[in-house]
Amino acid sequence: MVQKIGAALLANAETIWKTADTLRGAGIKEGDFPSYMMPFFALMLLESRLRRFKAEKLVEFQLATGVDFDDGNQDHQDWLEAAAKAANKGYHPELLLLDKGLKETCAVPGGNFRNRLISHLNLYDPDTKRLLGLGYAEGTPKYLDIQGKASDLFSRPNSPLYAFAARWAAIDLTPFTNSEVTTIEEHIKRKWGDISAETAGEQYTPSDVIELSNDLVVEMWKRDSHPRDGIAKIYDMTCGGGNFLFASEDAMRDAFPQLSVRTYGQELNDTLFALSAIEARFRHDARIEHDNTLTNDLFLSEKFDIIVANPPYGGDWKDHKSVIEADASGRFAKHRMPPVSDGQLLFLQHAAYHLAERGIATVVHNGSTLFSGGAGGGESETRRWLIQELDLVEAIIQLPRGEFFNTDISTYVWVLNKAKPENRKGKVILINAEGAFTKLKRNLNKKNCEIDAGNRARIVGAFLDYADGPISRVMTVDQLLHNKVEILVRRLDEKGRSISEVAPVPFDEFELLIDAHEVRVRNGRIENHSDIASSVESACALVNVWIKTAARIDVRALDSEDGYIADTESGHVVRIMSGRAKELGLGRISIKAKATSTKKGKFATISVSTTPLLEKDFESTQFSSDPVENEELIGAFLSEWVPEPCSRVASKVGCDVNFNRVFPKPPRVMSSVDLSRKIGEFSAEMIRLQAAFEEPRKGTR
Incomplete structure (x- = not known):
C-alpha cells in the first residue's frame, strides 16, 4: 500500500494524519477522528483546487491579453471573478482575489477564532457552504458539518479548534494533480478505515482491489475494440467518497489519453457525498448525486460504458420494500427479489439495467450473491437471469480473504459484459485468486494481505486466456445451473415391501382402537359417539385429534379376528387374516371422521383405508438447456440415486456458483509428529x- 504512493505524496499524507494528534489531546475517541478530519480535508482540497484554478486563469489571461494580471485593476478582478463563477468550481472572493485562505485566517491567533473561521467560510458560494456544512436548517442534512465540528472543538477545554485548524492550514495540496490528491485521500481513508470499522465499511475499497478492477476494465476496453478517442461514461452507484470512481477515471485517462472520460456517482451518506461532490468539481465532466440509489435513481435515463461498485454487504432494505417492489423502471422484477435482509443482488440488477449496449462492469460482493437462496427464489432467479437469460457474466473472481478493513469474509468481483466476445458467450470463467496475495507486515484492522502487482497480472492473465488453468475454470452456463426436482417417494421397509395404492378397509362393521380410545363403526357410521362426546361434531373432532397423536392404530372386524395393525411411528402395517399376521410393509392407515347430515338426521361418519407411506423429497440434478436432454438427465438421476418408487411433482431451475466444488481444497494431512x-x-x-x-x-x- 505505502509503496504505491510517492515520497512527496506520502509526506503530505503523513502530515495530514498528524492533525489527529490535536484530536487525541482533546480527548476525542480515535474512532471519531474521521468525522473531524473529513471537513478540514475537504476544505484544503477545495482551497488547493481554487488556487490552481486561479493560476491557470492568470496564464490564460496573459496569453489572451498580452499583459500580466494586475490584482489592483478592477477590470482584471471582474474578469477573474466572472471566470470563477462561470466555472462553477466554488467561489470565495478573498481566496480568489486576495489569496486569503485558511492559512491567512490562522495567521493571527487569539480572539474568538471560531467566529473568525465561520466568517471566513461563509464567504464561499451557497453550494460550497451547503457541502461543507454551514448554516444548515434544523432537520436538513449537515453534510461535512464543519460548523458543528468547529463549534465542538472550540467549546472543549483549552479550545483546541485553533491548533487543529492551524495544522490543516500548514498543508499545501496545490502542487498535486487531481489524481495525486485522490491518492493522498485514499491513503488517509485507509487510515480512517484502520481505526473505524464503520467508516471502512461505508467509504473504503482497498487500492489493490481498485487496481485489479481498473486493469480488468482497461484490458477489456482494448480487447473489445472500444473507441480510443470517443466518450466513456463511468458510473458508481454507491460511490462513497469517490475513490473507486475517480481512480477508475484516472486509469482510463492514463490508458487512453485521447478518450473523453465522464464520471457519474450517487451516494446516500451525507458526509461521503459531500466529499465526492467537492472533488467532482475539479474533475472533467463529473456529476455526483445524493440519495438512495435503489429507491430514487437520479440517473434513471442514463446508460454507462463502465460501471464500478462495491455496494454494501448485507444491507437491510425492509423499510424500502414497498417502494422497490413498486418500481416501474424495469430495474427490478418481483420474481427476482432477494430477502429484505440483504439487498446486494438488487445492486446487480441495477447495474445490468444501466449498462450501455457494449457496457462492462466490475462489482464487488460477498459470497451470499453466489449461492444464497434455493431454486425458484429471488436470489437464484437473479443469478439465472444474469448468467443464462442475459448471458452478461463474463467472469467471477474470488479475492483473498482478509482483503477488506472491516471484514475477513470471502469477497468476489463480478465481471459483467453486455457484449461478450463470441467465443465467451454461454460461458463464465471462475478465477480462484484466494491465494494470490502477499502478506502485509502489519495488519490494517482486519486487512492482512494485498494483491500485489505480480498476482494482479496473474489474475488478469487468467481472465484474458479464458482457459482452464491453475487458478481458473471455464464453466458453461449449463454447468452453473441445476434442476431442483420435487418428488413423492413411496417408502419401502428393509425387505422392500410397501402398500402401493390406496385401498378402503373391507369391513362394514369394525372396531377402531386408537391407542387407548375405542371407536365402533357400522356401515360407515360411528356407533358409540355418545360415549365419545355429546355431539356429532365433537365426536368427529375428538377422533381426528386422537389420530394425530396415535402411536398405534388397530382396525378389527366385529364378527372376526381379521383386521389391520399400524405402527404410526415406524410406518409398518400388518394385516391379520384368519388369525395369521402378514406384514404389508410400510404404509399408513388413513382415518377420516366427519359430521354428515341426511333427511334422517346428523351422523358421525368415518372412512378407513390403507395408503402408501409417501414422503416429499427434493433432489438436485444436472441441467441441460436442451429440454429433451434435460428430461433425460432428471430421469437418469432419479433411476440411479432414488431406489424407492417415486413420482415427480414439479421441478425448478436453480443457479448457484460454488467455488469450493469447482476448486476443491485438498484434505489436510497431519504428520505423525x-x-x-x-x-x-x-x-x-x-x-x-x-x-x-x-x-x-x-x-x-
Whole structure:
C-alpha cells in the first residue's frame, strides 16, 4: 500500500494524519477522528483546487491579453471573478482575489477564532457552504458539518479548534494533480478505515482491489475494440467518497489519453457525498448525486460504458420494500427479489439495467450473491437471469480473504459484459485468486494481505486466456445451473415391501382402537359417539385429534379376528387374516371422521383405508438447456440415486456458483509428529479435567 504512493505524496499524507494528534489531546475517541478530519480535508482540497484554478486563469489571461494580471485593476478582478463563477468550481472572493485562505485566517491567533473561521467560510458560494456544512436548517442534512465540528472543538477545554485548524492550514495540496490528491485521500481513508470499522465499511475499497478492477476494465476496453478517442461514461452507484470512481477515471485517462472520460456517482451518506461532490468539481465532466440509489435513481435515463461498485454487504432494505417492489423502471422484477435482509443482488440488477449496449462492469460482493437462496427464489432467479437469460457474466473472481478493513469474509468481483466476445458467450470463467496475495507486515484492522502487482497480472492473465488453468475454470452456463426436482417417494421397509395404492378397509362393521380410545363403526357410521362426546361434531373432532397423536392404530372386524395393525411411528402395517399376521410393509392407515347430515338426521361418519407411506423429497440434478436432454438427465438421476418408487411433482431451475466444488481444497494431512503432539495435548487436557472434577468430591467426603 505505502509503496504505491510517492515520497512527496506520502509526506503530505503523513502530515495530514498528524492533525489527529490535536484530536487525541482533546480527548476525542480515535474512532471519531474521521468525522473531524473529513471537513478540514475537504476544505484544503477545495482551497488547493481554487488556487490552481486561479493560476491557470492568470496564464490564460496573459496569453489572451498580452499583459500580466494586475490584482489592483478592477477590470482584471471582474474578469477573474466572472471566470470563477462561470466555472462553477466554488467561489470565495478573498481566496480568489486576495489569496486569503485558511492559512491567512490562522495567521493571527487569539480572539474568538471560531467566529473568525465561520466568517471566513461563509464567504464561499451557497453550494460550497451547503457541502461543507454551514448554516444548515434544523432537520436538513449537515453534510461535512464543519460548523458543528468547529463549534465542538472550540467549546472543549483549552479550545483546541485553533491548533487543529492551524495544522490543516500548514498543508499545501496545490502542487498535486487531481489524481495525486485522490491518492493522498485514499491513503488517509485507509487510515480512517484502520481505526473505524464503520467508516471502512461505508467509504473504503482497498487500492489493490481498485487496481485489479481498473486493469480488468482497461484490458477489456482494448480487447473489445472500444473507441480510443470517443466518450466513456463511468458510473458508481454507491460511490462513497469517490475513490473507486475517480481512480477508475484516472486509469482510463492514463490508458487512453485521447478518450473523453465522464464520471457519474450517487451516494446516500451525507458526509461521503459531500466529499465526492467537492472533488467532482475539479474533475472533467463529473456529476455526483445524493440519495438512495435503489429507491430514487437520479440517473434513471442514463446508460454507462463502465460501471464500478462495491455496494454494501448485507444491507437491510425492509423499510424500502414497498417502494422497490413498486418500481416501474424495469430495474427490478418481483420474481427476482432477494430477502429484505440483504439487498446486494438488487445492486446487480441495477447495474445490468444501466449498462450501455457494449457496457462492462466490475462489482464487488460477498459470497451470499453466489449461492444464497434455493431454486425458484429471488436470489437464484437473479443469478439465472444474469448468467443464462442475459448471458452478461463474463467472469467471477474470488479475492483473498482478509482483503477488506472491516471484514475477513470471502469477497468476489463480478465481471459483467453486455457484449461478450463470441467465443465467451454461454460461458463464465471462475478465477480462484484466494491465494494470490502477499502478506502485509502489519495488519490494517482486519486487512492482512494485498494483491500485489505480480498476482494482479496473474489474475488478469487468467481472465484474458479464458482457459482452464491453475487458478481458473471455464464453466458453461449449463454447468452453473441445476434442476431442483420435487418428488413423492413411496417408502419401502428393509425387505422392500410397501402398500402401493390406496385401498378402503373391507369391513362394514369394525372396531377402531386408537391407542387407548375405542371407536365402533357400522356401515360407515360411528356407533358409540355418545360415549365419545355429546355431539356429532365433537365426536368427529375428538377422533381426528386422537389420530394425530396415535402411536398405534388397530382396525378389527366385529364378527372376526381379521383386521389391520399400524405402527404410526415406524410406518409398518400388518394385516391379520384368519388369525395369521402378514406384514404389508410400510404404509399408513388413513382415518377420516366427519359430521354428515341426511333427511334422517346428523351422523358421525368415518372412512378407513390403507395408503402408501409417501414422503416429499427434493433432489438436485444436472441441467441441460436442451429440454429433451434435460428430461433425460432428471430421469437418469432419479433411476440411479432414488431406489424407492417415486413420482415427480414439479421441478425448478436453480443457479448457484460454488467455488469450493469447482476448486476443491485438498484434505489436510497431519504428520505423525503433529498427530502425536495433538494426542499428547488431548490426553493432558483430559487428565486436567478429571483432576478438576475429582477435587470438589474429595472435599465432601
